[in-house]
Amino acid sequence: MxxxxxxxxxxxxxxxxxxxxxxxxxxxxxxxxxxxxxxxxxxxxxxxxxxxxxxxxxxxxxxxxxxxxxxxxxxxxxxxxxxxxxxxxxxxxxxxxxxxxxxxxxxxxxxxxxxxxxxxxxxxxxxxxxxxxxxxxxxxxxxxxxxxxxxxxxxxxxxxxxxxxxxxxxxxxxxxxxxxxxxxxxxxxxxxxxxxxxxxxxxxxxxxxxxxxxxxxxxxxxxxxxxxxxxxxxxxxxxxxxxxxxxxxxxxxxxxxxxxxGEVAAAVTFPEMEIVLPAGAGNDEELPKGSIVTGTDGLASVSETVIEGRPGAEVSIPVFFRATTKSYVRNTRIARITRSAGLDVWLEKDGTLVPARDLRIPVPLVKKGESVIIRVRVKLPMERGSAALKIGSLNYTFEMSGRASRTRQLLNTNQGYSTLRENSAPIQQTRFSASSSSPSSPSLPSLPSKSIRIRLTPDLPMNGLVCGDPSVRFTSENDLVRVQGYFRSIRSYRGKVECQVIGGELVLINELSVEEYMLGLAEEPDTEPFEKQRAFAIAARTYATYYAEPAHRKFPGMPYDGSDSPATFQAYHGQNFEARNPQWLKAVHETERSVLTYKGQVIRAPYFSTDTGKTRTPDEAGWKDFPFPEIFTPKDDPWCVGMKLAGHGVGMSGCGAGGQARQGKTAEQILSYYYPGTVIEKH
Structure with a gap:
């Protein structure tokens, strides 16, 4: 579906x-x-x-x-x-x-x-x-x-x-x-x-x-x-x-x-908007396409201006400046910085962080007509809510939600940034381990060593970009890789993120353990019954494990095992989903490494949203030569009567699993109903 x-x-x-x-x-x-x-x-x-x-x-x-x-x-x-x-x-x-x-x-x-x-x-x-x-x-x-x-x-x-x-x-x-x-x-x-x-x-x-x-x-x-x-x-x-x-x-x-x-040739009056500066604005730094100039002070936003993050998190903001009227030497003030209470602001200069009340030139000289990217580091307040930052004519809004980040000193070097290389090895490695747990999940399972590689699907066009393009940025924080410029909002991931160019498109791949992957799998939010979440955790882990095996490649010839799109693999949102769904993390923890097997083999475990009161067979869904079809005989699904078919109809339904969970059935009983003959084993 x-x-x-x-x-x-x-x-x-x-x-x-x-x-x-x-x-x-x-x-x-x-x-x-x-x-x-x-x-x-x-x-x-x-x-x-x-x-x-x-x-x-x-x-x-x-x-x-x-x-x-x-x-x-x-x-x-x-x-x-x-x-x-x-x-x-x-x-x-x-x-x-x-x-x-x-x-x-x-x-x-x-x-x-x-x-x-x-x-x-x-x-x-x-x-x-x-x-x-x-x-x-x-x-x-x-x-x-x-x-x-x-x-x-x-x-x-x-x-x-x-x-x-x-x-x-x-x-x-x-x-x-x-x-x-x-x-x-x-x-x-x-x-x-x-x-x-x-x-x-x-x-x-x-x-x-x-x-x-x-x-x-x-x-x-x-x-x-x-x-x-x-x-x-x-x-x-x-x-x-x-x-x-x-x-x-x-x-x-x-x-x-x-x-x-009928006056379709009539002109339309639009409100005054901020001016968009064309690309190629200077000799030193090129302004990415679509960046915004919000005034006449030569400043432009080179990132999102509405930024989401956890309380206490650190955010890096690149600001574009073009010297339009004269040349500027180091430390020349070019804009005033005002901020909400609780925001701490630094400028990055020569690999160090300097507390800032003004935006100043960080390099020896910017000649007239040239431009520079000035990097501003912000530490968000520890409370949830909103905060504002004004840098000259630029206005930024920060939305803090989720659990607070661990308090730590701001980086004193620029080690939080990585240079991407085309078809490169991983750009950053901030691997989660049981001894270094994320603040969003204080009690997490001991993780197996088996890994999975997930292609991340961008919200923004990546055609023609190469690894190292400044519009796609990375920072390291609390054992996470934060990605900015690839999606419309900032997202964070466990494990490591790798950049490659595939078919002329910049592609990011998140490599992490299967259990880390499960934490960010956005299949069942905390609005669903807990036993339904446990059932789907086992089924989803089974599905991912099946396709992580070399013999069952979902994307043959590609350098990844799956994608974060439910249209082609599974809905995966990384740490952003974890922070909002602690009950799901508990479900993953309780079912750690548990998968469905049949005759000693991990099965291909399909699941879907709703049906009309009866599940379908693989043949009815048009799937030929589906492994172990005897598991997937049609089953009455009375919890779904009156609904429409949403999805393929094979395996476990979301409406049925939810209905059974609300009637007091356990995850094990739900799975036994939809996948009869299978055994739950540790993998």
Whole structure:
């Protein structure tokens, strides 16, 4: 099951339809063939055929999964007809298996506006190049098998056909709100920059085209999942998100009005936004694409400005400065630093840390026209909550949550940073051991030596980057490797993190013991019954152990055993998940090294989310030559009656395991029911 695609969305226009539209003559939609979509990315490889959804977790979101999933389940229970889509089309015209089968909605009620959240200012690539990169990111990097949006509009106003399949095809752009909606995404990060007028006018033109095509009356509200909404909505109106960004969101009423009145060529007024400085701003340091200048003082953010961390943790902030009007010598003050109470701030100079009240030049000379990266180290307060830091015109917000970090002296050298090398050995090694436990897990198992290698899936495009690129940064803290610039937020991992370039893309691989891996496996958060967590800990460990064996490679020829994506392996979020789910850590501890075996062999233990009241066989799921099929005969699953099939339906269901746990069954009894004949053994 691909959780973010629980249901579907719609329409892709493959041609321009003969509808009367204002200024239609200079607007057209580039088809997938015209913009050069690599259709092979949609085709399942032999090792993937019929197996793309096997590793489904019952929960995949790290951010309040119980609330979001509960809202979705409630909506499905109240409005089941609004979730109905067609029977999946699983093969393309050539008879090849699709990684993401196509389903179709019966009607379209909402048109949903998004932004890609990737800044385009300073990006010198053509619109075609950016579209192909976005498609590659969704289809390949994220493992979805296609792009989630139905349409994409670049900053020049060119419209691109997105999701393959034609009219009414279901997309994957709004969690639990895909059936009956069309997703349109504008290239850009509109929390940091404005849409262009070309984009706005193309958006209005396309919205009018789709409204006429799908018989949507833009002058009347629509009722969707029990909510009364305009038929043209921003992403944030359906789920908790900032999308489509501040600038686009503030202009939505203008866009709706222009579409309603037919003035689709009318200009849109956006709020004043921070200026984006183009890449290549200086001779000394190159500013990464999409960085933000928030004033006229030559400063720019080179990292996220909203940073999450544990109380007491240390954070490194790289700040870009360009000498635009004159040259600067060492220790020249260039900006004032103000901070919330409890924040400690240092500047890194020549490998040492100096307490700072001002931002000062750390190198002997920065000539006029040159630039430099100044590294600021911040120690967060010991209390949970929020804190603020202002460096000249730059504003940073820190969100502290989870258990407090262990108090220690700040590093007196720059040893917390590692230089990455292309196809290199591990960049850092901060291996967890029982004698050096993390503060988030004071009592953890004695770990076995067997390791597993997990490919980390980025939230940001990594195409064309090489190991050592300054936009991807690493620090060492409390036996963890902190990764910044690879995801939209900072993430921390046990073990070691290694950088390689695979297929032209920068890839990070987390190598750690299987038990360390289990701690960060985000399959069952603490909102679930404890015995269900124990059952899933054993099943998930079994699955990971099976594929860590050389004879059962999930990704043959690749330098990793699995990935952190539930679409292709298992949902793994590292230490970020651990800090929020202490009950899960206890479940892992109590089941340490426990796996399911059958006839002396570790089994391939599939599990999934929900069914309709009966599990399925591997053959029914389309899995041929599945090992030990006698284990997976259909089983009554009365705890799931009234639910829809979410996942492949083979093995243990999340709804059934939860139902049995609430009735007082133990993990061992639950596993015995879904995997009869197996034995729980230490591995």
């Amino acid at each position: 691909r959780t973010s695609f629980i249901v579907a969305v719609l329409c892709v226009l493959c041609t321009v339809f003969p509808v009367r539209l204002q200024a239609a003559s200079d607007r057209r939609i580039l088809t997938r063939a015209e913009w050069g979509a690599d259709e092979s990315l949609r085709v399942a490889k032999p090792s993937e055929a019929g197996d793309t959804e096997e590793e489904t977790s019952t929960r995949t979101s790290e951010e309040a999964p119980s609330v979001r999933d509960k809202e979705c389940e409630d909506a499905y229970a109240k409005y089941p007809n609004e979730f109905k889509a067609s029977v999946p089309v699983t093969k393309n015209a050539q008879g090849e298996d699709l990684r993401w089968p196509m389903t179709y909605s019966s009607s379209v009620r909402l048109l949903v506006v998004h932004h890609t959240a990737i800044a385009v200012a300073g990006d010198k690539r053509s619109g075609l190049e950016k579209m192909r990169a976005l498609y590659q990111y969704h289809a390949q990097n994220r493992g979805w098998g296609d792009i989630g949006y139905h349409y994409v509009i670049d900053d020049q106003g060119q419209i691109y056909e997105g999701r393959a399949g034609g009219d009414f095809v279901v997309g994957g752009h709004v969690y639990c709100n895909n059936v009956g909606t069309v997703g349109i995404s504008l290239m850009g990060n509109f929390d940091k920059e404005q849409p262009t007028q070309d984009q706005a006018k193309s958006l209005q033109w396309l919205l009018q085209l789709l409204a006429q095509k799908y018989n949507i009356n833009t002058s009347r509200d629509a009722v969707f999942h029990g909510k009364t909404l305009s038929p043209i909505v921003g992403h944030r109106q359906l789920v908790s998100t900032d999308c489509p960004g501040t600038a686009m969101w503030s202009a939505m009423d203008q866009v709706r009005n222009h579409v309603r009145t």
